[in-house]
Structure formats: C-alpha cells, structure tokens
Amino acid sequence: MASLAGMLVARGHQVTGSDENVYPPMSTQLERLGIPVHIGYRAENLSVRPDVVVVGNAIPRGNPEVEHTLDHRWRYASMAEVIKHEFLLGRRVLAVAGTHGKTTTTALAAWTLETAGLNPGFLVGGVLENFGTSFRVSESDYFIIEADEYDTAYFDKGPKFMHYLPEIAIVNNIEFDHADIYADLAAVKLAFRRFINLVPQSGALVAGVDSPVVRELAPRAFCPIESFGLEAEPETPVWTARDIRYTSDGMTFSVFRRQEPFAEFTTPLSGNFNVRNLLAVTAAATNWGVTPEQLRQAFATFKSVKRRMQVRGEENGVLVIDDFAHHPTAVKETLAAISQKYAGRRIVAIFEPRSWSSRKKVFQKDYEQAFGPAARVVIAPVFESFKLQADDQFSPEHLVAALRDQQIPADAISGADAIVERIRPELQAGDVVAVMSNGGFGGIHEKLLEALKKQD
Numbered sequence: 001m002a003s004l005a006g007m008l009v010a011r012g013h014q015v016t017g018s019d020e021n022v023y024p025p026m027s028t029q030l031e032r033l034g035i036p037v038h039i040g041y042r043a044e045n046l047s048v049r050p051d052v053v054v055v056g057n058a059i060p061r062g063n064p065e066v067e068h069t070l071d072h073r074w075r076y077a078s079m080a081e082v083i084k085h086e087f088l089l090g091r092r093v094l095a096v097a098g099t100h101g102k103t104t105t106t107a108l109a110a111w112t113l114e115t116a117g118l119n120p121g122f123l124v125g126g127v128l129e130n131f132g133t134s135f136r137v138s139e140s141d142y143f144i145i146e147a148d149e150y151d152t153a154y155f156d157k158g159p160k161f162m163h164y165l166p167e168i169a170i171v172n173n174i175e176f177d178h179a180d181i182y183a184d185l186a187a188v189k190l191a192f193r194r195f196i197n198l199v200p201q202s203g204a205l206v207a208g209v210d211s212p213v214v215r216e217l218a219p220r221a222f223c224p225i226e227s228f229g230l231e232a233e234p235e236t237p238v239w240t241a242r243d244i245r246y247t248s249d250g251m252t253f254s255v256f257r258r259q260e261p262f263a264e265f266t267t268p269l270s271g272n273f274n275v276r277n278l279l280a281v282t283a284a285a286t287n288w289g290v291t292p293e294q295l296r297q298a299f300a301t302f303k304s305v306k307r308r309m310q311v312r313g314e315e316n317g318v319l320v321i322d323d324f325a326h327h328p329t330a331v332k333e334t335l336a337a338i339s340q341k342y343a344g345r346r347i348v349a350i351f352e353p354r355s356w357s358s359r360k361k362v363f364q365k366d367y368e369q370a371f372g373p374a375a376r377v378v379i380a381p382v383f384e385s386f387k388l389q390a391d392d393q394f395s396p397e398h399l400v401a402a403l404r405d406q407q408i409p410a411d412a413i414s415g416a417d418a419i420v421e422r423i424r425p426e427l428q429a430g431d432v433v434a435v436m437s438n439g440g441f442g443g444i445h446e447k448l449l450e451a452l453k454k455q456d
Contacts, residue, residue, distance in 0.1 A: 001056045002026040003123055003135040004079055006033050007087065010137040018045050018065060023440040025127045025306050029134065043068040051075065054082050055153050057160070066154075078153035080163035087121060088143055088165045094284055095147035095164045097195060098172030098208065099188075100330050104269075105170060105277040106146040107305045108298075110136075112281055115298035116290040118142050126324070129303035142288070149191050151181050159191045167203040168287055169196065170280045171218075173211035177327055179363075180356035185213070192217055199223045206283045208276055209237050226287065228279040230272060239279045246270060246340045255282060263292035267299045270309070271337025309337065312445040315452035317429025319345075322445050325436040326355040328366035335434060339373040342432045349374035350419060350444070352437035353394050354383040361394050368402040374434070376426070377403055377410040378419055383439065416442030424451045 002022075005015045006029065018038040022030070030037055038045045041064045046053070053069045053076040060066075069076050096106040103126045110122040111130045120142040122128075123135045147161035147169070174192050176185040196217060199205050207218040210229035218225050228239035236259060244253040250268035253275055254261065267278060282295055304310070307324045314320070319342070325334040331351065338347055349371055353359050358367075359382050371377050379396040382388070396412035403410035413419045427433065435445055 001054070001079055002030050002035075003125075004054065004083060005030065005035050006133070007123065007135050007137050008082075009033055009035060010135075011086065013051075016045070016050075018042075021440075026134075029127065041065050049074065052077055052082070054079055055155075057151055057153050060154050078156050078160075078163075080152050080156075080160040083123065083145070084163040084165065087123070087137065088145070088163075091121070091143045091165075092141050092167045092288070093165050094142070094144045094168045094170070094288075095161060095166035095195075096144070096170045096172075096280075097147040097149065097161055097192070098170070098211075098214075099149075099175040099177050100327065100333070101172045101273060101277050101280075102146045102148070103305050103324070104274065104308050105172060105280055106144055108277060108302055109170075109281045109284060110144045111302050112285050112290060112295060112298040113142055113144065113288070115301070116285070116294040118288070118290075120144050124305070126305040126307055128305055130301070147195070149188070149195070150178055157181070159195065161195050162198070164198075166195075166199050168206060168284050169199045169203070170206040170208075170284055171196065171214050172208045172276065172280060174213035174217070175211070175327070175329060176362075177357050179360045189213060189217065193220060196221050204284070204287050206280050208280065210276065226283040228276065228283050230275060239283045241275050241279055244272070244275060246343070248341065248343075250341070251275070253278075255279065263296060265296055265299045267302060269302065269304065270341035271333060273333040274337065309334065309341075312435075313449045315449050316427075317431075318427045318452050319432045320445055320449055320452075321432060321434045323434060323436050324438050326353075326358045326438045328363050328370040331367070331436055332370040332372070334436065335371065335373040338432060338434055346375045346428070346431045347373055348376040348378070348423065348427065348431055348433045350378045350380070350423070350433065350435045352380040352383060352439065352441050353396065354437050354439045354441070359383060359385070359388055359394055360392055364394055364398060367394075367399050368406075371403060371408060371410075372406075374408060376423075377408055378423060379410065379412045380416075380419065380437075380441070381412070381414050416444035416447055419444065420447045420451050424448065427452065 016036045106124045107128045113120040119140040121138045122144040125146045149159045151157045203223045205221040206226045209215045209227045227237040229237040241253045252266045254264045310322045312320045312322045325331045400410040
C-alpha cells in the first residue's frame with residue numbers, strides 16, 4: 001500500500017493514508033515522498049472527499065473510514081484493482097509468484113531489465129537496495145510486479161495476483177501457506193492454477209519444477225513452459241545450474257539451457273534458493289531479449305532487498321542479520337544460506353512467530369526441522385496471540401522442547417528487550433545472529449547492536 005501510494009504520487013495524484021502501525025522501511029519511504037499518514041482510523045481523515053478510497057486487504061468492515069466511504073456512496077477499490085487499471089493495462093507484465101522468493105526474484109528481475117536498458121516500471125514488496133525504493137513508474141512498455149496469492153480486500157476474497165495481467169509468469173514454488181485464508185493445499189493449488197491460466201499463448205510460464213506442486217500444475221498452461229530447477233527428477237529442466245561454489249562474497253555457478261552451456265554467473269547472493277531465483281530471472285529475461293552478458297552484469301551488481309539476509313550491523317565481532325523469513329521452509333533455507341555464506345561461524349537464530357501462518361499450529365512440526373543450522377535458538381512469544389484460539393496456536397514452548405531433544409540449545413523468551421538482555425552475554429566475536437520476523441519485532445536489531453556496542 002505504501003508503494004502504491006508512491007506510484008500514484010509519481011503519476012501526479014494527491015495521496016493521504018491511514019494506518020495503526022507504520023515502521024521502517026516503509027514509514028521512512030512515505031516520509032521521504034511527503035505522503036501524510038494518519039495514525040489511527042477516523043472518519044475525519046476523509047474530510048476532503050477523495051476520487052477513490054483504496055482499501056487494503058487488512059481492513060475489515062466496521063473500520064470507521066470504510067463505513068464513512070460506504071455511507072457516502074463514494075468510489076472505492078482494492079490495491080490490486082488500482083494497480084491493474086493505472087499501471088498494468090497495455091504493458092508487458094512479468095508477474096512473479098510462488099510461496100517463497102517472490103520479493104527477491106522480482107527485485108532481481110527489475111535490476112536485470114534496468115541493466116539491459118529496458119527502463120522497467122516495478123512494484124516489489126520490499127525496498128530494492130539497487131534503487132533505494134520499492135517501486136518505479138516509467139514510460140517503458142515493461143512492468144515487473146510481485147504477484148501475491150493473499151486475498152485482495154474484504155469485498156474481493158480472491159488472490160491479488162488474479163488482477164495482474166501477466167505476459168510472463170514466474171512461479172517459483174508452491175506450498176501450503178496463509179492458513180488464515182486457505183483451508184488446505186488443495187485450495188492453494190486452485191488459486192495458482194487459475195493464475196497460470198491467465199498467461200496468454202504468446203507469453204511464457206517460468207516454472208520452478210523442483211517444487212512438486214508446480215511440476216503438477218505447469219502442464220495445464222496454455223503457453224510455452226520454461227522450466228527451471230536444480231534437480232533432474234523426473235526429467236532435467238530447461239534451465240538448470242551446476243558447479244555451484246560458495247564463498248564469503250556470494251557464489252558462482254554455471255547455467256545450462258537444455259543441457260547446453262549458457263553462461264557462468266557470479267553473485268553476492270547465497271543459498272540454493274537464490275540459485276533458483278536467478279535461474280527464474282534468466283529464463284524470463286531471455287524471453288525478452290536480455291543477453292547473457294547483460295544478465296552477468298546484473299547478477300554481479302545486484303544488492304538484494306532490505307530485510308532479506310540484510311546485514312544490519314556488526315559490533316564486537318558479532319554480525320546481526322535481519323530476514324523476513326516466517327514460513328518454516330523460508331526459515332530453513334535462510335539459515336542454510338547463512339551457514340554457507342558464513343561457513344565456520346556460530347549461528348544464533350532468533351525467531352518471532354508473527355505471520356498468520358506462523359502463529360497457527362499447522363506448521364508446529366515443520367518448524368522442528370527448520371532450525372538445523374543454528375547452534376542456538378530463541379523463540380519470541382506468538383504475536384497478538386489473543387487473536388487466535390488457544391488450541392489453534394503455535395507453541396514456542398513445544399518447539400523449544402523439540403529443539404532441545406535435537407541437542408540444539410533453545411529458549412522461549414518474552415519480547416525484544418528480554419531477548420537482548422538474555423542473549424547478549426552469550427554472544428562471542430565471530431557469531432552471526434539471524435533475526436527472523438515479518439514485522440518490526442520491537443526494534444530488536446538496533447537494541448541488540450546497541451547492547452553489543454556497550455560491551456566495549
């Protein structure tokens with residue numbers, strides 16, 4: 001929503017907004033753009049009648065501004081509707097979907113097309129470090145968008161990505177997620193099957209076939225399929241990578257297209273999941289005429305996205321990393337990538353169950369297998385636990401017990417301040433602290449770095 005606000009300002013519109021809890025990096029982006037934000041929802045925030053009220057998907061009936069809008073019969077629309085009509089119609093759209101890796105892959109695609117001179121517009125669910133923003137409005141025919149399967153608005157319970165008009169669709173992977181709106185994996189499959197059905201015959205589906213569900217759904221597409229992956233079962237993908245070599249600066253790997261050498265790439269990114277992200281962008285960008293040399297330059301200079309394995313600072317030899325990981329697969333892949341990039345260093349994992357899926361007990365057993373690379377684990381309390389039934393909640397205490405059974409030292413500790421106080425004396429030079437949350441987590445990163453600094 002903050003990014004859409006910026007895009008509309010770039011188009012010359014006057015924009016205001018309301019929210020209850022705005023935090024960096026979006027709060028700083030809104031401030032930089034001069035977009036006023038009302039803290040709290042009140043009818044008087046709409047004292048000047050807007051041309052359209054854009055309703056975010058977290059806003060329910062009963063919200064004072066929604067009720068005011070309905071009472072006055074004003075025009076209202078979802079974020080996805082506004083994006084479609086203002087920015088996507090008539091353009092060549094690359095829509096990046098999947099349970100994991102959407103933000104990084106979308107950012108990487110935007111930087112790749114920029115490096116190739118195509119000047120794309122883009123909208124990403126994070127701040128791209130290469131651009132210093134999460135969006136751009138351009139006059140280019142090309143637009144790249146992160147395509148989310150979450151629902152659209154209280155009046156449109158379908159996925160947002162059904163509005164995004166893809167010429168090329170990337171589907172990295174599909175797993176059960178968003179347990180608050182999808183009943184089971186079958187419901188998730190149905191949503192992605194409908195998304196794949198949007199791609200025209202003249203377009204392409206870039207399919208991550210290491211994911212069994214993607215492998216199952218891809219053949220239903222009405223367009224050419226550009227498969228990618230690292231595994232050769234049941235058949236070798238169109239795009240694959242070999243000779244992956246990890247270093248403290250990132251990784252190098254060779255890409256093959258239909259088993260023929262295509263190019264060798266070097267990137268500051270780490271982890272097998274990022275190799276897959278890079279393969280997806282390679283396939284999509286090649287469809288639009290981007291050359292191997294342009295890909296090579298883009299991948300080597302890509303700076304990632306804030307809150308994706310982002311180094312927040314280092315004090316007394318302790319490195320503090322911020323990551324958005326919340327699904328158990330994302331936690332597992334993130335910790336594996338950190339262990340590859342910082343080989344030989346002790347990893348301390350601090351996790352906040354904050355997303356709807358991580359707060360529900362549906363993934364309780366999966367989290368028990370997600371923290372393997374960590375030498376020490378701290379689990380924060382379930383965020384806003386009062387919003388869930390007690391018998392439907394994820395249990396930090398049960399996870400701690402399961403990790404201790406695996407000989408991984410673990411504790412459940414209440415809140416950012418208590419975690420910092422408890423963990424700081426344990427930290428030693430060379431440690432890497434991986435903080436994983438999809439929210440602000442009480443400013444724990446700054447608090448930990450400040451506490452480490454005071455050890456001098």
